[in-house]
Amino acid sequence: MTTKILSEVHRRHIAALREQPALIDAEGLRIGSQYVMFFAEADLMREHVARLTEGFSRPDVLEVGLGLGVFAAQLSVREIGSYWAIEPHPGVALMARTRVVEPFDVPVRVCVDPWQLVTLPAEAFDVIMYDTWPPDGHADPDFAAFVADVAIPCLRPGGRFSFFHSGTSISPARRAVLDRHFAEWTTSPHTMPAEQTPPHWTKPSRDFLIPIATKGDAR
Numbered sequence: 001m002t003t004k005i006l007s008e009v010h011r012r013h014i015a016a017l018r019e020q021p022a023l024i025d026a027e028g029l030r031i032g033s034q035y036v037m038f039f040a041e042a043d044l045m046r047e048h049v050a051r052l053t054e055g056f057s058r059p060d061v062l063e064v065g066l067g068l069g070v071f072a073a074q075l076s077v078r079e080i081g082s083y084w085a086i087e088p089h090p091g092v093a094l095m096a097r098t099r100v101v102e103p104f105d106v107p108v109r110v111c112v113d114p115w116q117l118v119t120l121p122a123e124a125f126d127v128i129m130y131d132t133w134p135p136d137g138h139a140d141p142d143f144a145a146f147v148a149d150v151a152i153p154c155l156r157p158g159g160r161f162s163f164f165h166s167g168t169s170i171s172p173a174r175r176a177v178l179d180r181h182f183a184e185w186t187t188s189p190h191t192m193p194a195e196q197t198p199p200h201w202t203k204p205s206r207d208f209l210i211p212i213a214t215k216g217d218a219r
């Protein structure tokens with residue numbers, strides 16, 4: 001068995017993340033002084049859920065970056081087979097687990113670790129959602145590593161992968177990763193209405209893309 005280790009930059013990042021208090025208020029989840037997820041993103045997450053799960057009967061779902069549990073809450077309107085979440089901040093994991101995950105009437109598991117240290121079963125998921133908070137400058141390399149090391153090995157053939165994406169175009173680096181690993185991928189636009197924007201909105205845009213990448217059937 002290979003022992004998984006974090007790079008020094010990721011070890012420091014996760015240590016700093018875990019040191020900060022997590023708090024939920026009427027707008028969303030703050031880790032330290034920064035809002036990382038807003039209740040106003042519920043419509044966006046509903047769209048991710050709808051497009052990821054459409055056509056599957058009781059899909060097995062993996063979510064990486066549990067956060068406020070907005071995506072997880074939207075799963076409750078779908079009949080899923082099981083739910084597995086990965087979230088390294090213990091306070092965040094506990095709040096989302098209590099508020100959102102425990103009421104699920106299916107097998108659930110919440111791993112309180114960074115995804116880089118979690119060993120997941122091969123070809124065990126129909127749906128994977130990736131929405132994390134990587135160290136500065138590591139978003140694209142982490143995305144590439146996640147797709148190659150987790151999404152592709154852990155999705156069943158025909159399974160779907162999505163990720164949080166702010167803005168209206170996918171970067172060349174991410175397009176190359178999706179082209180290389182998936183049989184096909186699409187994006188659908190979503191705009192948060194101005195009147196729904198929370199007072200402390202922190203994200204770069206109210207425009208989002210919902211990417212859906214499908215793993216091929218070939219083994």
Ligand SMILES: C[S@@+](CC[C@H](N)C(=O)[O-])C[C@H]1O[C@@H](n2cnc3c(N)ncnc32)[C@H](O)[C@@H]1O
Nearest residue numbers: 037065066067068069070071114115131132133
């Ligand atoms: C934007 S939030 C996720 C929001 C969530 N999708 C929701 O619907 O509420 C990003 C989360 O990723 C978590 N995170 C940061 N680094 C991570 C890692 N290496 N592995 C898994 N989760 C990570 C953060 O603690 C944070 O809770």
